[in-house]
Amino acid sequence: MSITPEQASWFAQTFDSLARNVERALLGKRRTVELALTCLLSGGHLLLEDVPGTGKTSLAKALANTVQGTRSRIQFTPDLLPSDVTGATIYNQRTGEFEFHPGPVFATIVLVDEINRASPKTQSALLEVMEEGRVSVDGVRHDVGRPFMVIATQNPVEQAGVYPLPEAQLDRFLMRASLGYPDHDTTIAILADASITDRAANVPPLITADAVQQMADMAAAVHVDTAVLAYVSQLAEETRRAPVTKLGVSTRGCMALVRCAKTWALAQGRGYVIPDDVKDLVAPVLAHRVLLTPDAEFTGSSVSVLLDKILSDVAPPAERGVA
Numbered sequence: 001m002s003i004t005p006e007q008a009s010w011f012a013q014t015f016d017s018l019a020r021n022v023e024r025a026l027l028g029k030r031r032t033v034e035l036a037l038t039c040l041l042s043g044g045h046l047l048l049e050d051v052p053g054t055g056k057t058s059l060a061k062a063l064a065n066t067v068q069g070t071r072s073r074i075q076f077t078p079d080l081l082p083s084d085v086t087g088a089t090i091y092n093q094r095t096g097e098f099e100f101h102p103g104p105v106f107a108t109i110v111l112v113d114e115i116n117r118a119s120p121k122t123q124s125a126l127l128e129v130m131e132e133g134r135v136s137v138d139g140v141r142h143d144v145g146r147p148f149m150v151i152a153t154q155n156p157v158e159q160a161g162v163y164p165l166p167e168a169q170l171d172r173f174l175m176r177a178s179l180g181y182p183d184h185d186t187t188i189a190i191l192a193d194a195s196i197t198d199r200a201a202n203v204p205p206l207i208t209a210d211a212v213q214q215m216a217d218m219a220a221a222v223h224v225d226t227a228v229l230a231y232v233s234q235l236a237e238e239t240r241r242a243p244v245t246k247l248g249v250s251t252r253g254c255m256a257l258v259r260c261a262k263t264w265a266l267a268q269g270r271g272y273v274i275p276d277d278v279k280d281l282v283a284p285v286l287a288h289r290v291l292l293t294p295d296a297e298f299t300g301s302s303v304s305v306l307l308d309k310i311l312s313d314v315a316p317p318a319e320r321g322v323a
Contacts, residue, residue, distance in 0.1 A: 003221055003271030011218060012269035014207070015041075018066055021206045025062035025199035026055050026179075028186035035177050035284050036063055036151070038267065040109075041216050042259045044174020045130050045150040047115075047288065052155055054179040060111040060151040061200035069108025069147070069209035076118035082125035086135045087142070100137060105129050106144050108209050115152040116162040123165065126150070127172045147212045167247060167291050174256050176288040222262035223272040227317035231275055232257055235282065238310045239290050244301050247291035257285045275316035282307055 015037060022033045036059060039046045048056040064071035074085060087103035104110065105126065115123065129135055130150050134143045152173070154165075170176070182190065196202070232254050240248030261277040268277075283304060290303045 002223065003218065003266065005271070007218060008266055008269050008271045011215060011266045014215065015267040018206060021066050021203060022059070022062045024203050025058045027189055028182050029055070029059070029179055032059065032177050032179055034267070035175060035281075038260055038263045038281075039175045040067075040147070040149050040212065041219050042174060042256075042263045043147070043216055044256065044259070045152070045172065047170070047173040047176040048151065048153045048178065049156050049176055050153075050178040050180065054181060056153040056179060057111065057113060058198075058200045059179065060109075060153065061198075062203045063151065064109040064111060065200060065203040066206050067108055067147075067209055067212055068205040068207065069212075070106075071109045071111070072104035072107040073111040073113065074104050075113045076115050076122070078117060078119060080118045080122050082122050083137075085122060085126050086129060087137060089138045089140075098138070100140065100142060102142065103135075105135065105150075106142075108145070108147055108149070108212075110148075110150045112150060112152040114154060116154045116164055118163065120163055123163065123169065127169050130172050147209055147216060167289075170288045171250065171252060173288065174260065175284045177284050216263075219263040219266050220259075222266050222270075224258060224262065225272070225317075225320050227320055228261075228273050228275060228278065229258065231314070231317050232261075232278055234314055235278070235286075235310060238314060239286070239306070242306060242310070244292055244296035244306060245290055246293045247289075249286050249289050253286055253289040257281060260285050279311055279316070282311060 015034075018037055019030065019033050022037070023030060026033060036046055040063065048059065050056055074080075083103065085103050085105050087101050087106065089098045089100050091097075092099050112126065115126070129144060133146070133148060134141050136142075236249040236254050239245055242248070257278060258273075260281045261273045264281055265271075265273045265277045287303045287307060290306065292301055292303060292306075
């Protein structure tokens with residue numbers, strides 16, 4: 001189906017209302033809020049990577065409170081077991097049967113605090129659910145339902161006693177974003193209400209889980225011209241050809257960029273994707289999918305600089321493609 005101007009306008013207005021609602025808990029971080037909403041409406045998962053105290057957990061809780069669905073929080077620790085995340089089958093002595101007790105991953109929005117604190121086995125159990133959308137326990141599959149979004153946080157600075165996510169598992173996250181410190185004026189506004197220790201608790205529900213799924217289905221129908229698809233493919237190829245890269249963007253990364261660009265375009269009130277939509281999302285969608293060579297890292301190269309160079313070198317399409 002094609003998106004009508006009325007549908008595009010409604011989507012953009014709703015998206016803006018959701019963003020302003022989440023901003024009640026996170027002042028001065030509009031772009032990161034919009035990225036989180038884009039991730040939700042694109043059917044993906046978000047990795048928030050930043051130093052402590054910048055509002056990672058507040059963003060996740062505010063987004064969860066905005067959606068009138070179920071939500072859960074899992075604090076990852078070294079002794080956490082996979083069954084603590086997915087659930088387990090327990091024998092019921094009264095009925096004489098085994099019953100499945102779902103874990104906290106069975107929720108509309110799941111907040112995972114400090115994902116790099118748990119063992120690789122527990123991390124893998126969560127990432128499998130993220131990819132498959134279901135849990136297999138004792139040979140029986142249990143769907144987690146839709147919409148389903150995992151928002152994971154991690155501190156990139158502290159490395160003692162943590163288990164960093166391998167590159168292949170980082171690829172399971174649709175986006176990676178960071179918040180950074182607020183500017184001077186925003187800091188003053190936050191300090192003026194220092195008595196409010198949990199701003200996210202004051203964020204009211206604004207949209208149902210069914211409505212979120214309807215918006216996601218609408219975003220999936222946004223038109224992407226073949227010229228824009230060729231542009232995405234060329235950007236990915238350049239990350240693979242670059243001499244400083246050990247691992248470039250995969251086909252899954254290209255698909256992720258197109259999915260997010262559709263939602264981003266519709267949030268701007270358009271039923272079609274333009275090259276600027278792709279450019280806006282290259283860093284949050286692709287940066288964590290590129291791995292530099294050890295020599296490049298030693299000389300101070302960074303993925304962000306590489307992506308900026310590729311965006312400047314690769315000319316965006318000026319005409320529509322041939323179907």
